[in-house]
Amino acid sequence: MTANDSFDRLADDDYPAYTIGRAAELLGTTQGFLRAVGEARLITPLRSEGGHRRYSRYQLRIAARARxxxxxxxxxxxxxxxxxxxxxxxxxxxxxxxxxRTASQSATGD
Known part of the structure; x- marks a missing residue:
């Protein structure tokens, strides 16, 4: 994997880049809150090979709104x-x- 591949992943809103500790820190909340929104099925964190929760930027935005x-x-x-x-x-x-948009383009012949 190259440095560009790593950067591309971090730019991806759906890439699970954040541990539960870092995610809680970024949101100014607790790990328990993140577990609770997971139990309520608002977000489902991916799991690392070691079984640790990992969150994407999209999931953090969703959790922030719930907070x-x-x-x-x-x-x-x-x-x-x-x-x-x-x-x-x-x-x-x-x-x-x-x-x-598609219907408008079809109507005008674009």
């Missing part, structure tokens, strides 16, 4: 459900925008 809601008084299970629904809504909006 915001919990900090505002939302129970963790409800916060996780809200984040899942927000993520699904964003994906639906992205698909809809792509559909509209």
């Amino acid at each position: 915001e809601l919990v900090d505002q008084g939302t129970p963790i299970e409800a916060a996780c459900r809200i984040v899942i629904l927000e993520d699904q809504l964003e994906e639906a909006r992205r698909i809809n925008a792509e559909y509209r």
Whole structure:
């Protein structure tokens, strides 16, 4: 593996680059919180060969949003459900925008 391969992996939002300790530190939370959002099935960390949890930047953004809601008084299970629904809504909006773009190009003959 070259240095460029390593850099490319770190630039990938889905690459599990962060240990649970580092992820908790970056989010300003506890490892227990990360385990709890995992148990609530908000995020599923990958496991290293040694069985340790590893998190991606995308997963950290999702966990950070859940933490915001919990900090505002939302129970963790409800916060996780809200984040899942927000993520699904964003994906639906992205698909809809792509559909509209494609339909617009078809209508204009591009």
